[in-house]
Amino acid sequence: MKIKPLGDSALLVSFGEVIDDEVNVRVHAIARAIEESNFEWLVETVPAYSSLLVIYDPLKVSHSEVEVSIGPLLNAEGRAFEGRLIEIPVVYGSSYGPDIEFVANYNGLSVDDVIEIHSKPVYRVYFLGFLPGFAYLGGMDERIATPRLGKPRLKVPAGSVGIAGKQTGIYPLESPGGWRLIGRTPLRLFSPAKEPPTLLQPGDRVKFVPIEESEFREIYLEEWGEGVD
Numbered sequence: 001m002k003i004k005p006l007g008d009s010a011l012l013v014s015f016g017e018v019i020d021d022e023v024n025v026r027v028h029a030i031a032r033a034i035e036e037s038n039f040e041w042l043v044e045t046v047p048a049y050s051s052l053l054v055i056y057d058p059l060k061v062s063h064s065e066v067e068v069s070i071g072p073l074l075n076a077e078g079r080a081f082e083g084r085l086i087e088i089p090v091v092y093g094s095s096y097g098p099d100i101e102f103v104a105n106y107n108g109l110s111v112d113d114v115i116e117i118h119s120k121p122v123y124r125v126y127f128l129g130f131l132p133g134f135a136y137l138g139g140m141d142e143r144i145a146t147p148r149l150g151k152p153r154l155k156v157p158a159g160s161v162g163i164a165g166k167q168t169g170i171y172p173l174e175s176p177g178g179w180r181l182i183g184r185t186p187l188r189l190f191s192p193a194k195e196p197p198t199l200l201q202p203g204d205r206v207k208f209v210p211i212e213e214s215e216f217r218e219i220y221l222e223e224w225g226e227g228v229d
Contacts, residue, residue, distance in 0.1 A: 001074065003067055009043070009058045011066060013074065014051040019138055019166070023050045024126050028202060033073040041066070047202060048127045049136065083125065083203035088170065090119070090161055090208050091216040092183035099180035103146045103163060114182065117141045118161075118168065119208040125200050133172035133190035133198035137206055140168045152178035159185045161208070172198070183208075186220035186228070 002014045013030065015023050024047075031045040031052055041061035046053040056066050092115045093100045104114045123137035130136075145166045153176060156162075160171045162179025171177060172189035189199045200206065211219075220228045 005063050006053065008063075010053055010055045011063060012051055012053055013070075016050055018050045019126070020050065021124065021138060024124070024138065027052050030070075030074055034070055037069075037073065039069060046127075048129070049138075083201060083205060085122070085205045085207065086200065087207050087209050088161075088185050088187060089211040089215065089219060090183040090185050091211055091213050092118075094213070096184040096213075096216070097161070097182040099146075099149075099162075100182040103144055103180055103182055106146050107144055109143070114144055115210055117144050118163075118182065119210050121207075123168070123206040123208075125202050125204040125206060127202050128198060128200070131171065131173050131175055131190075133200065135169060135172075135189075135198075135200040135204075135206070137168050140166060142166055146180050148178040149180065152176050156181065157184060159187065159189070161185060170200075184216070186216045186223055188223045 003011055004014070005011050015027065027047045027050065031047045034042065034045050034054060041056045043055040043057055046055065054066065054070065093111060100111055100114055104111045109117070118140070121139045121141065123139040125135045126138045127136055128134060140163070144163060146163050148164045156171050156175055156177040158171060158174045160181050161183040162169060162171065162177065162181050164179040169179065170185060170189060187199065191197055217228055
């Protein structure tokens with residue numbers, strides 16, 4: 001574990017560059033311990049795969065004082081937090097998942113194999129980032145690991161399910177992106193008017209459920225109030 005300053009109002013607690021359930025559980029345990037301590041100088045904690053960003057008010061405390069304050073909390077036992085189990089319906093392939101054949105060919109599999117392998121695990125939401133509500137999921141089978149696109153798309157539809165290396169995730173909003181798209185969910189993952197605005201939260205568990213296009217369109221209309229684009 002290493003601690004280093006990031007600018008004049010944050011420090012980073014790092015456990016190295018790994019994607020590991022036990023490490024992520026510990027990161028979230030430390031984040032909860034710091035949040036529950038109610039330090040008056042604390043602005044926010046931002047957990048990631050194997051690191052924790054602690055943002056503080058530099059007008060109230062110095063970096064060294066923050067490090068001393070959180071020192072006893074860094075050995076907090078990783079309390080396994082079992083979040084909600086959320087099923088994410090996905091229509092795989094065709095125009096909804098234009099890269100699924102590439103993923104299959106790259107890994108020497110059939111498209112049906114990719115769908116089965118991708119939808120079998122129960123994934124863990126490690127953290128949110130990149131876009132509001134973009135959940136980085138742990139637990140993808142390495143048999144379908146595939147490199148990113150050489151040139152990112154300028155527009156990826158909201159709900160697109162993608163693969164990048166050994167990771168999988170869901171685009172909550174329309175945006176540019178370089179992940180290999182294998183499917184799309186009709187669910188609305190980010191709704192600013194709701195509290196919380198993101199469907200998925202760190203610690204939640206996710207199960208992808210393959211659906212047909214007709215069901216996708218029905219759910220999309222209910223979620224978005226309009227037909228799919």
